[in-house]
Amino acid sequence: MTHGGDGQGTVVKLTKKDFVSDQEVRWCPGCGDYAILAQMQKVLPELGIPREKFVFVSGIGCSSRFPYYMNTYGFHGIHGRAPAIATGIKVCNPDLSVWVVTGDGDGLSIGGNHLLHAMRRNVDIKIVLFNNRIYGLTKGQYSPTSEFGKKTKSSPMGTVEPPVNPICLALAAEATFVARSVDRHTDHLAYVLERAARHKGVAFVEVFQNCNIFNDGAFEPFADRSVKEDRMVVLEHGKPLIFGKNREKGIRLNGTTLEVVTLGDGITEADLLVHDEKRPDPAIAFLLARMDYPEYPVPVGVFRAVEKPTYDELVNAQIETAIAERGPGSLEKLLRSGDIWVIE
Amino acid sequence: MRERASTLTTVESEVRHQIVELETVTVRFAGDSGDGIQLTGTLFTNTTALVGNDLGTFPDYPAEIRAPAGTLPGVSAYQICFSSQDIRTPGDQPDVLVAFNPAALKVHLPDLPEGGMILVNVDAFTEYNLKKAGYTSNPLEDGSLAKYRVYKIPMTTATLSALREIDLPAKDKERCKNFWALGLVYWLFDRPLEPTLRWIEERFKKNPAIAQANATALRAGYAYGDAAEMFTVHYRVRRAQIAPGVYRKITGNEALALGLIAASQLAGRPLFYASYPITPASDILHELAVHKNFGVRTFQAEDEIAAMCAAIGAAFAGYLGATGTSGPGMCLKSEAINLAVMTELPVVICDIQRAGPSTGMPTKTEQGDLLQALFGRNSESPVAVVAPATPADCFYMAIEAFRIATKYMTPVILLSDGYLANGAEPWKLPSIEELPKIEIRFRTDPNGFYPYLRDPETLARPWAIPGTPGLEHRIGGLEKQHITGNVSYDPKNHELMVKLRAEKIARIAEDIPLLEVFGEPEGKVLVVGWGSTYGAITSAVEHWQRKGAPVSSIHLRYLNPFPRNLGEILPRFEKILVPELNLGQLALLLRGRFLVDAIPFSKVQGRPFKISEIIDRIGELL
Ligand SMILES: Cc1ncc(C[n+]2csc(CCOP(=O)(O)OP(=O)(O)O)c2C)c(N)n1
Ligand code: SF4
Numbered sequence: 001m002t003h004g005g006d007g008q009g010t011v012v013k014l015t016k017k018d019f020v021s022d023q024e025v026r027w028c029p030g031c032g033d034y035a036i037l038a039q040m041q042k043v044l045p046e047l048g049i050p051r052e053k054f055v056f057v058s059g060i061g062c063s064s065r066f067p068y069y070m071n072t073y074g075f076h077g078i079h080g081r082a083p084a085i086a087t088g089i090k091v092c093n094p095d096l097s098v099w100v101v102t103g104d105g106d107g108l109s110i111g112g113n114h115l116l117h118a119m120r121r122n123v124d125i126k127i128v129l130f131n132n133r134i135y136g137l138t139k140g141q142y143s144p145t146s147e148f149g150k151k152t153k154s155s156p157m158g159t160v161e162p163p164v165n166p167i168c169l170a171l172a173a174e175a176t177f178v179a180r181s182v183d184r185h186t187d188h189l190a191y192v193l194e195r196a197a198r199h200k201g202v203a204f205v206e207v208f209q210n211c212n213i214f215n216d217g218a219f220e221p222f223a224d225r226s227v228k229e230d231r232m233v234v235l236e237h238g239k240p241l242i243f244g245k246n247r248e249k250g251i252r253l254n255g256t257t258l259e260v261v262t263l264g265d266g267i268t269e270a271d272l273l274v275h276d277e278k279r280p281d282p283a284i285a286f287l288l289a290r291m292d293y294p295e296y297p298v299p300v301g302v303f304r305a306v307e308k309p310t311y312d313e314l315v316n317a318q319i320e321t322a323i324a325e326r327g328p329g330s331l332e333k334l335l336r337s338g339d340i341w342v343i344e
Numbered sequence: 345m346r347e348r349a350s351t352l353t354t355v356e357s358e359v360r361h362q363i364v365e366l367e368t369v370t371v372r373f374a375g376d377s378g379d380g381i382q383l384t385g386t387l388f389t390n391t392t393a394l395v396g397n398d399l400g401t402f403p404d405y406p407a408e409i410r411a412p413a414g415t416l417p418g419v420s421a422y423q424i425c426f427s428s429q430d431i432r433t434p435g436d437q438p439d440v441l442v443a444f445n446p447a448a449l450k451v452h453l454p455d456l457p458e459g460g461m462i463l464v465n466v467d468a469f470t471e472y473n474l475k476k477a478g479y480t481s482n483p484l485e486d487g488s489l490a491k492y493r494v495y496k497i498p499m500t501t502a503t504l505s506a507l508r509e510i511d512l513p514a515k516d517k518e519r520c521k522n523f524w525a526l527g528l529v530y531w532l533f534d535r536p537l538e539p540t541l542r543w544i545e546e547r548f549k550k551n552p553a554i555a556q557a558n559a560t561a562l563r564a565g566y567a568y569g570d571a572a573e574m575f576t577v578h579y580r581v582r583r584a585q586i587a588p589g590v591y592r593k594i595t596g597n598e599a600l601a602l603g604l605i606a607a608s609q610l611a612g613r614p615l616f617y618a619s620y621p622i623t624p625a626s627d628i629l630h631e632l633a634v635h636k637n638f639g640v641r642t643f644q645a646e647d648e649i650a651a652m653c654a655a656i657g658a659a660f661a662g663y664l665g666a667t668g669t670s671g672p673g674m675c676l677k678s679e680a681i682n683l684a685v686m687t688e689l690p691v692v693i694c695d696i697q698r699a700g701p702s703t704g705m706p707t708k709t710e711q712g713d714l715l716q717a718l719f720g721r722n723s724e725s726p727v728a729v730v731a732p733a734t735p736a737d738c739f740y741m742a743i744e745a746f747r748i749a750t751k752y753m754t755p756v757i758l759l760s761d762g763y764l765a766n767g768a769e770p771w772k773l774p775s776i777e778e779l780p781k782i783e784i785r786f787r788t789d790p791n792g793f794y795p796y797l798r799d800p801e802t803l804a805r806p807w808a809i810p811g812t813p814g815l816e817h818r819i820g821g822l823e824k825q826h827i828t829g830n831v832s833y834d835p836k837n838h839e840l841m842v843k844l845r846a847e848k849i850a851r852i853a854e855d856i857p858l859l860e861v862f863g864e865p866e867g868k869v870l871v872v873g874w875g876s877t878y879g880a881i882t883s884a885v886e887h888w889q890r891k892g893a894p895v896s897s898i899h900l901r902y903l904n905p906f907p908r909n910l911g912e913i914l915p916r917f918e919k920i921l922v923p924e925l926n927l928g929q930l931a932l933l934l935r936g937r938f939l940v941d942a943i944p945f946s947k948v949q950g951r952p953f954k955i956s957e958i959i960d961r962i963g964e965l966l
Contacts, residue, residue: 051816052811053810058820068831071816074817074818075660075820077653077656077820078683084649085656087654088643088654088655088659088661089657089661090657091654092658092662093661093809093811113650114646114649114650117645315641318636319637319640322636328639329638331776335773336590336773338593339393339394339539339592340773341393341394341591342589342591343583343588343589
């Protein structure tokens with residue numbers, strides 16, 4: 001990726017302001033989307049990438065209005081299809097930093113297929129899924145991440161469908177970078193977004209996002225500042241899984257299950273699972289992803305970060321190989337390929 | 345075929361068989377889909393092209409890869425019409441039917457005219473196979489074929505005996521019988537074996553035993569004809585008197601793929617082709633995937649929606665974005681086509697139409713998607729629509745589609761169909777210089793840049809691609825404010841934008857060729873066609889013109905917008921006949937647009953028109 005410049009080769013230091021567009025932000029006051037926008041605008045100038053090389057692609061939903069507010073190239077697509085649009089952009093111009101912004105309905109319901117395949121292919125795009133566990137823009141129907149039994153406008157007696165866990169899905173697709181953060185945990189969110197930005201390959205980031213209109217407080221039981229130390233665990237590469245206000249609790253791997261243990265009484269840090277985001281197979285990451293409140297602390301951080309050749313890189317490498325082996329195509333020769341004959 | 349094959353002259357040949365000269369012949373190969381019928385037909389076509397005949401082909405095969413052997417639905421056929429004259433279709437009916445089994449005979453016999461020649465593989469006429477084909481008695485013995493010239497040939501045993509020296513399992517040897525039959529047909533029509541022998545050598549390079557077996561079978565079939573008592577004559581069809589030049593044989597799908605590559609070369613921008621496999625469009629993807637040294641990126645998407653969206657992404661990034669599919673895939677693409685309409689990005693969408701609705705008949709042709717192409721999206725959604733008239737025309741219309749798409753910043757739908765896609769004809773290669781230039785101008789100047797500030801002449805908005813400093817902007821499916829491209833819900837602005845999008849497409853009419861009337865500019869009957877019916881319509885009209893009847897025709901290769909002189913031509917005729925492989929979609933448009941009494945002439949059998957069908961229908965109007 002080329003670094004920040006003004007086209008004349010001099011490096012220009014960008015600031016948050018450079019990424020703020022002239023469009024009025026139209027989310028409800030108090031919506032979690034604001035916090036994500038702010039962190040994104042804070043992180044991008046740090047990357048050393050010129051502004052014109054960023055493209056934000058989205059689907060449909062409140063969250064998908066995001067590109068309008070970023071002063072970069074932007075494409076507000078159609079419902080669920082942003083990963084496909086982004087794939088076309090990235091394959092054709094691998095030099096761009098291509099981001100997808102999607103919601104839980106957009107990415108996991110109507111666009112589930114595209115999300116799966118973009119992750120499986122390891123297209124070098126960054127996907128940020130704003131998970132508010134509800135359909136915001138269409139005013140409050142349940143979504144594929146709504147908890148079982150949730151009462152909404154379209155489920156007055158409660159839903160009868162189990163939710164999907166986005167992180168599990170990303171890991172099943174063997175996305176090369178999988179992470180989670182929370183809208184209000186600004187520093188952590190900035191950290192995760194920057195990690196995603198610097199990852200080469202597909203990056204999938206789930207952000208717990210509060211919809212204060214239709215699903216207010218969905219994450220409060222564990223993500224609220226007063227309880228999060230006890231009810232969430234921050235994954236850090238190479239470090240044991242410890243949580244709790246006094247860092248007195250940990251996660252231990254017992255056979256094929258994870259268990260919450262309290263340190264002391266013969267249990268030491270050495271007994272705890274040490275997080276390895278670089279582990280090639282995603283099995284342990286999958287166990288971690290399945291941890292949920294109240295049985296377990298809810299994990300945030302980078303579940304997985306491995307390097308693999310990217311789709312766009314491989315596609316373009318084949319083009320180069322073909323040109324090297326056969327020479328650049330000649331239309332004249334192409335038309336005359338196969339059996340030809342001459343009429344005089 | 346325009347006329348029945350006619351005997352011109354008879355000359356003595358050096359061998360003991362006489363050679364009879366014919367002007368036009370139609371041969372149909374038919375057998376099990378596992379018999380290699382399509383290959384046999386294709387190889388015969390290649391040779392026929394090389395000896396300089398004009399030709400047209402019609403492959404007709406079941407959707408199932410290997411339908412149950414010996415059954416009626418499992419029959420695969422390949423028809424070729426070749427001539428020393430200029431021809432435009434694969435022939436109405438076969439003069440010669442090569443039937444590899446009873447089912448093939450049963451399915452195709454009704455198409456054979458009285459006196460037609462049948463070459464059958466008698467070895468396949470076992471009691472078991474007869475029963476499978478639904479015969480209660482053996483047609484080769486019960487006299488039911490008395491009206492035809494039947495040649496009972498032991499193709500399987502002859503093949504096995506020709507290959508007895510070759511060390512291969514009997515099953516593999518038996519599979520060479522299509523080459524044996526091909527050899528015999530080559531003898532019958534006095535064609536050289538060399539092109540096929542060369543093909544065999546190349547194709548089976550890694551398997552010399554199979555190569556040898558096929559080559560031996562081919563030669564043996566030829567020798568059989570030469571030696572057999574049963575044939576008293578064989579035939580010659582002279583080189584066609586066609587325009588001088590360099591020729592190759594081409595199918596519509598091949599031509600389309602080459603046209604997309606040519607467009608990319610002419611535009612100096614790489615091609616990105618996204619597609620999800622579907623009959624009969626997949627061959628375009630296969631063909632393009634080979635030509636990576638032209639910078640062609642192919643993307644086998646997870647579905648047609650993704651294919652269309654990825655092509656849009658490619659166009660946004662400054663590539664020539666294209667996608668190809670057939671009817672069911674068109675349905676899936678429609679929402680994304682509208683996104684291209686709203687974002688005003690150049691994408692070419694190739695719809696290789698097939699019989700529907702729904703999955704319909706995947707391998708059978710139809711022109712049922714015309715109205716879908718024009719109107720099959722929510723709201724006012726104008727797109728340019730073009731339709732090639734012949735297999736080779738797919739090349740030119742693919743270039744034309746991209747010329748229009750990039751000049752006007754619009755999606756363009758190209759309507760081909762199964763008949764064009766798989767049918768072959770000789771193609772006189774164009775010189776590169778005579779192809780249109782495609783001028784691409786990306787916006788780079790930030791001064792006065794607005795994403796929806798239009799070119800005053802074409803109404804195209806600027807193409808500003810990501811990576812260009814100072815042009816950062818956002819586009820999307822929400823309504824745009826005129827000029828700025830900002831999201832706008834203003835009522836008046838919306839109406840203005842709806843009209844601007846329509847006007848932009850309408851203005852393309854200034855930039856496409858006028859229609860040329862085939863025949864007199866006024867008269868009694870005007871036949872109006874579009875797309876793949878060109879050959880049959882033109883031949884039928886020519887038939888009446890030769891008889892002095894006041895019949896003319898026009899053929900639409902541009903369906904949106906229509907050529908601007910269409911409205912002037914229509915009223916000059918008393919009757920307007922519109923033959924279409926649908927229930928009258930173009931007729932509906934002509935009636936709606938021009939208030940003329942267009943008479944639909946429909947055929948929806950998954951098959952193209954016969955010339956004779958159109959001749960007869962015109963006759964009723966005269
Ligand atoms: C094809 C299509 N179907 C339905 C809709 C209506 N729609 C718009 S947004 C949306 C759900 C959005 O939910 P989510 O992705 O969770 O985003 P949020 O609004 O909560 O950010 C739906 C169903 C649409 N725009 N397009
Ligand atoms: S409805 Fe919910 S998600 Fe949408 S803007 Fe309002 S608070 Fe945010």
